[in-house]
Amino acid sequence: MGEKIxxxxxxxxxxxxxxxxxxxxxxxxxxxxxxxxxxxAKRMPKVNGTFLQAxxxxxxxxxxxxxxxxxxxxxxxxSSPGISLKQEGISYIAACRLPAVIVNVTRGxxxxxxxxxMMCDYFQATRGGGHGDYYTPxxxxxxxxxxxxxxxxxxxxxxxxxxxxxxxxDGLLGQMMEPVEFPEKTPVxxxxxxxxxxxxxxxxxxxxxINSLFIVPEDLEEKTRILFEVYEEIKxxxxxxxxxxxxxxxxxxxAAAGTAARVTKSxxxxxxxxxxxxxxxxxxxxxxxxxxAVAKAASGAKKMxxxxxxxxxxxxxxxxxxxxxxxxxxxGKAGGVVFTPEDIAALIKEKM
Amino acid sequence: xxxxxxxxxxxxxxxxxYCPGCLHGVAHRIIAESVDELGIKERTIGIAPVGCAxxxxxxxxxxxxxxxxxxxxxxxxxxxxxxxxxxxxxxQGDGDLAAxxxxxxxxxxxxxxxxxVFFINNAVYGMTGGQMAPTTLPGMRAxxxxxxxxxxxxxxxxxxxxxxxxxxxxxxIERVSLLSPKEIVKAKKAVxxxxxxxxxxxxxSFVEMISTCPTNWGLDPVxxxxxxRENMLPVFPPGLFKDRSAGAKPGAEKE
Numbered sequence: 001m002g003e004k005i006x007x008x009x010x011x012x013x014x015x016x017x018x019x020x021x022x023x024x025x026x027x028x029x030x031x032x033x034x035x036x037x038x039x040x041a042k043r044m045p046k047v048n049g050t051f052l053q054a055x056x057x058x059x060x061x062x063x064x065x066x067x068x069x070x071x072x073x074x075x076x077x078x079s080s081p082g083i084s085l086k087q088e089g090i091s092y093i094a095a096c097r098l099p100a101v102i103v104n105v106t107r108g109x110x111x112x113x114x115x116x117x118m119m120c121d122y123f124q125a126t127r128g129g130g131h132g133d134y135y136t137p138x139x140x141x142x143x144x145x146x147x148x149x150x151x152x153x154x155x156x157x158x159x160x161x162x163x164x165x166x167x168x169x170d171g172l173l174g175q176m177m178e179p180v181e182f183p184e185k186t187p188v189x190x191x192x193x194x195x196x197x198x199x200x201x202x203x204x205x206x207x208x209x210i211n212s213l214f215i216v217p218e219d220l221e222e223k224t225r226i227l228f229e230v231y232e233e234i235k236x237x238x239x240x241x242x243x244x245x246x247x248x249x250x251x252x253x254x255a256a257a258g259t260a261a262r263v264t265k266s267x268x269x270x271x272x273x274x275x276x277x278x279x280x281x282x283x284x285x286x287x288x289x290x291x292x293a294v295a296k297a298a299s300g301a302k303k304m305x306x307x308x309x310x311x312x313x314x315x316x317x318x319x320x321x322x323x324x325x326x327x328x329x330x331x332g333k334a335g336g337v338v339f340t341p342e343d344i345a346a347l348i349k350e351k352m
Numbered sequence: 353x354x355x356x357x358x359x360x361x362x363x364x365x366x367x368x369x370y371c372p373g374c375l376h377g378v379a380h381r382i383i384a385e386s387v388d389e390l391g392i393k394e395r396t397i398g399i400a401p402v403g404c405a406x407x408x409x410x411x412x413x414x415x416x417x418x419x420x421x422x423x424x425x426x427x428x429x430x431x432x433x434x435x436x437x438x439x440x441x442x443x444q445g446d447g448d449l450a451a452x453x454x455x456x457x458x459x460x461x462x463x464x465x466x467x468x469v470f471f472i473n474n475a476v477y478g479m480t481g482g483q484m485a486p487t488t489l490p491g492m493r494a495x496x497x498x499x500x501x502x503x504x505x506x507x508x509x510x511x512x513x514x515x516x517x518x519x520x521x522x523x524x525i526e527r528v529s530l531l532s533p534k535e536i537v538k539a540k541k542a543v544x545x546x547x548x549x550x551x552x553x554x555x556x557s558f559v560e561m562i563s564t565c566p567t568n569w570g571l572d573p574v575x576x577x578x579x580x581r582e583n584m585l586p587v588f589p590p591g592l593f594k595d596r597s598a599g600a601k602p603g604a605e606k607e
Contacts, residue, residue, distance in 0.1 A: 024434055050433040054426065055459035062423040063457070066430025069417050070397075070438070074430065092420050197415035198435040199395040207393075209409050211400075211418040 004179040009144040009169060012180045013103060014043065016151035017075050019188045021109035022101070023049035024074040026063035028056055030082045031115045032171035033105035037077065051253035057082040061089030061102070066247050068098040068237045069210050071196030073155055073189070079171070082111065085128075090164050091130030095212035097227070099158035101151070102136075103167045106173035108336040116336020117172035119258055122313035125168045126287040133224055135231055137238060138166045138286040142262045144178035146284075152187050157238055159190040161230050168286060172259045172307065172338065234288055241290035244268060246297060248249075250279035252352055253297045255318045256307040257283050259338065264307055266341035271348060278348055286314070291321035298322040305351050307344060308332045362393045364413045373566040373573025376404060379472055380411055382536065383441070386544035387414060392551060396439040397431055399424040400488045402476040403445040422453025425460035428467040439550050441468040447477045450486040450510050457512070464521035464555035468546040471512065474563040475584060482568030483561035486510045489583055494568075509587055513560050517593040523555035523591040529562035529585065531577045554597045562588055 007015070014036045017025070025040045037053070044051035050067075054060035060076045067074035083104045093100050104125065108118040125138045137157050141147040147169050154165040197208050201278060214220035242261075245268050246253070256264045261282040268278050281297040283290050294317075298304050304326055306315040315330045322328050331347050333339060339347075359365065362384035370376045387393050396414035400406055402421035407414035419427045424442035431440045449457050449471050460467065476494055477483040484501060487509045491500040501509075513527045524546060527541035540560055546557035562584050564576040571579055582605040 003439035024430070026430065052429070052433065055455050058423060059426040059429075059456055059459065062420060063430035063433070065419065065423075066417075066427035066432075067434040068430075069427070070431050070434035072434045074434070088420055089423070096417075196415055197397050197431070197438075199437045200415070201394045207413050207415050209416045209418075211409050211416075213406060213409075213418055 002058040002182055002184060002320050004181050006177055007144065007180050008035050008177050008222050009147045009173040010105060010175070011039045011307070012144050012148040013151050013167065013169070014039040016051065016148035016182060017101065018043055018047055019182050019186055020073070020152035020155050021189060022073040022075050022155065023047065024067040024072050025050065026052050026054050026060040026067070026074070027076050028054050028060050028080065028082060028304065030079045032107055032174050033079045033103070035104065035174070036103065058088065059084035061086040064100050065089055065093050065096070065098060067095065068100045069096070069196060070198045075101040075103070077105065079105050079107045080109050083121065084348055087130035090133050090136065091128070091134065092212055093164045093214070094128070094134040094136060095132060096210050098164070098210070099155070099162055100164045101154040101158055101167065102164060103169070106168065106170045114311065114336055115129045115171060117170035117259060117309065117338060118334065119170045119260065119309040119338040120313070120334070121168065121351065122308070122310065125166055126289070126317070131138045134227060135287050136164045137288070138168050140168045140257045140284060140286050141173060142258050142282065144173060144176060145180050147173050148180050148182065149325035152183065154186045157234070159192070159235055161319065163230065163234070164188060168258070170259050171336070182239060195204055238285060239288050239290045240284035241293045242284060243293070243297065244280035244282065245272065245277065246279040246281070248277035248279065249300060251302040252305060252348060253279040253281060253301040254305045254307055254348070255281050255294060255314070257286060257314060260307045260309050263339050263341055264344050267344035267348065268340055270345050276349070283314070289321070291317070294321035295325065298325045301326050304328045306330045307339065309338065310334060355435065360388045362387040362413050363411055367411045367439070368411060369407055370404065371567045373564070373576060375563040376472065378530050378536055379561055379563065380408065381472065382540040382543050384412065385548050386540060389544065390547055390551065392439050392547065395437060396441065398498065399427055399440070399442040401442070401444040401448040403448050404473065405443050405445060407478065408443050422448050422451070423456055424448070424453065424548060425456040425465065425467065425469060429460055429463070429465050432466050439547060441470060441547065441550070443470045444472070446473045446475065446485040446487040450512050458516070461516045461522045461556050462519050463557065464523060466550055466553050467553050468550045468557045468559070470543065471558065471560040472563050473560055473588060474565040475509070476565045476568045478565050478568055482565070487588070489587055511588060513593045516558060521555065522558065522594055523596045524549050524557040526558070526595070527560040527562065527578070527588060527590045527593070529590050531562065531564070531581050549597060561589070562590065
C-alpha cells in the first residue's frame with residue numbers, strides 16, 4: 001500500500017479505477033457524482049486514457065459497450081435517474097457477456113427526488129435492473145477506502161465472469177472525504193482475444209460476432225442456461241460480507257449495508273460501552289446476497305433488525321435468508337434523511 | 353475456368369433473409385465489395401442496428417456487433433476510442449437512425465467521430481411491419497398513419513443529410529440512391545469513399561442510401577423503385593452535402 005491521501009469518495013473510486021488499468025471512461029454529468037466525472041476529465045488525458053462526456057446516459061453506456069466489446073477496461077458512472085437510463089445498455093452488456101464497471105452514487109427518488117444519500121436503488125441493482133432474465137454482481141462499500149478498493153475488484157469480477165459489475169454507493173460516500181490508500185498492484189488483464197472484436201489481421205482464422213439476438217427459442221434458452229451457470233459460479237466464489245460484534249453472542253442482530261451499516265457500527269460501540277451487546281451483519285455483495293451468513297447470524301439471535309436508507313428493500317432478502325428462524329423487523333428513513341448513531345442506539349433499545 | 357463474378361469475401365455464405373426485391377442485399381454487397389477492395393476486412397468492425405438489418409451480423413464476414421436500437425454511433429464511438437486502428441461502420445435504418453437514435457447520430461457527427469455511418473432510408477419501419485418512420489412521405493400510408501401521414505400532426509419527413517450538414521465538424525455527407533444499376537455504381541463510390549476516409553482518419557462519414565420496401569409499400573420490386581424515384585427523390589434529393597477532405601463547402605450541392 002502507498003501513502004494515505006485525503007479524498008472524496010467520488011475521486012477515490014475514479015483514481016482507483018485508473019490505477020486498476022481503466023483507460024476508457026464515458027459519462028454524463030449528474031449530482032452527486034460529478035466529482036467522479038470531473039476527476040476523470042482531468043486525469044485520463046494524463047495517462048493517455050479516454051475521457052468522453054457523452055450526450056446522454058444512453059450514449060455513455062453504449063460507448064462503454066463498444067469499448068468493452070473491444071476487450072478494454074471500460075467504466076461509466078452516474079446517479080439513480082441516470083442509472084435508470086443506462087439500464088437498456090446494461091441489459092445488452094449482460095446478454096452479450098461483456099466485462100464493464102458501472103458506478104451508481106445513489107440519490108433520493110423516485111423521480112428527480114433529491115441529491116441526498118438515499119439508498120433506494122437496491123431493488124433495481126439486485127434484480128438485474130433492465131429488461132430480461134439476468135443479474136449483475138453488486139458491490140456495496142461503506143467507507144471511502146472500501147469504495148476505492150471496489151474499483152479493481154469490480155474489474156476483476158467483470159473480466160473473470162464476463163459480466164457488468166455495479167458498485168452501489170450512496171451520495172454520502174461520494175461526497176465524504178476520508179484518507180485512502182491505493183494498492184500498488186493492478187489486476188492482471190485477462191486475455192480477451194478469443195471473443196473480443198477489433199483488428200485481427202491474420203491473428204485468428206475467423207471474424208467474431210457479439211450479439212444478444214436469438215430468434216429461435218431453444219437457442220435463447222441455451223444462452224440463458226449458460227448465463228445462469230455463470231451466476232452459480234459467481235454465487236460460489238464472490239459472496240462478500242462483514243460481521244461486527246457477533247462474537248459477543250448478541251440476542252439482537254442488525255442487518256445493514258453501506259452508510260446505514262457504518263452508522264450502525266457506531267451505535268453498536270456506544271451500546272457496548274453501556275453493556276448492551278448487539279451484532280451486525282453487513283452484506284458487501286448485494287448480489288449475490290450473503291444469505292447463508294445472514295441465516296447463521298439469525299440462528300443464534302432472538303430478533304433481527306434491518307436498517308436501511310429507504311422504505312424497506314434489502315429487508316426482503318433478509319426475510320428470505322432468515323426464513324422464519326427469528327422475527328425480522330425493519331427501520332428505514334426515506335428522502336435522504338440519514339440515521340445518527342444515537343437514533344440507531346435508541347431504536348435498538350426499543351426493539352430489544 | 354475464369355471467375356467473372358463472386359460473392360465478396362467480406363460477406364459470409366449465409367443466405368440473406370431479406371424480402372424479395374429488398375435493396376438491403378445491394379447495400380450489403382457494395383459495402384462488402386468496398387471492404388474487399390480496400391483490403392480492410394480484418395480491421396473492420398460492423399455494427400448491426402435494430403430493424404430489418406439486425407441480421408447483418410450474420411451476413412458480414414468482418415467482426416460484427418449487434419447493438420441496442422439507435423445506439424450504433426455511440427457504440428462505434430466507444431470502439432474507435434478503444435481501438436483507433438479499427439475501421440468502424442454502422443448500418444442503420446430510418447427509424448433507428450433518425451427517430452430513436454437521433455441524438456447519437458447528431459452528436460457523433462458533431463464530434464466528427466472517425467466512423468462510417470451507412471443510412472438506409474426506405475421511409476418505413478420494415479421489421480416491425482410497416483409503421484410510420486421519421487422519413488415517411490407526406491400523405492404516405494403506413495400502419496400507424498393509416499390515413500396517410502398528416503404533416504400538420506406528425507411533421508414533415510426529416511432530411512438527415514441536410515440537418516447534419518449544418519454542423520461544422522462532419523467530414524463527409526452524401527445522399528445516394530439504389531434504384532438502378534447506374535445509381536448503385538455511384539452509391540458504391542460513395543460507400544468506398546466513406547470507408548477510405550475512415551481508414552485515413554478523416555472523421556465522420558455519412559452515406560444515406562434511398563432504398564425501397566416492396567413488402568410494406570405493397571408494391572412489386574420494379575414498381576417500388578419507380579415509386580421511390582417519383583416520390584422519394586424529390587423529398588430526399590441525392591447529392592454531396594459535405595466533403596471537407598475534398599474542400600467542398602457545407603450545403604447541398606446538386607450535381
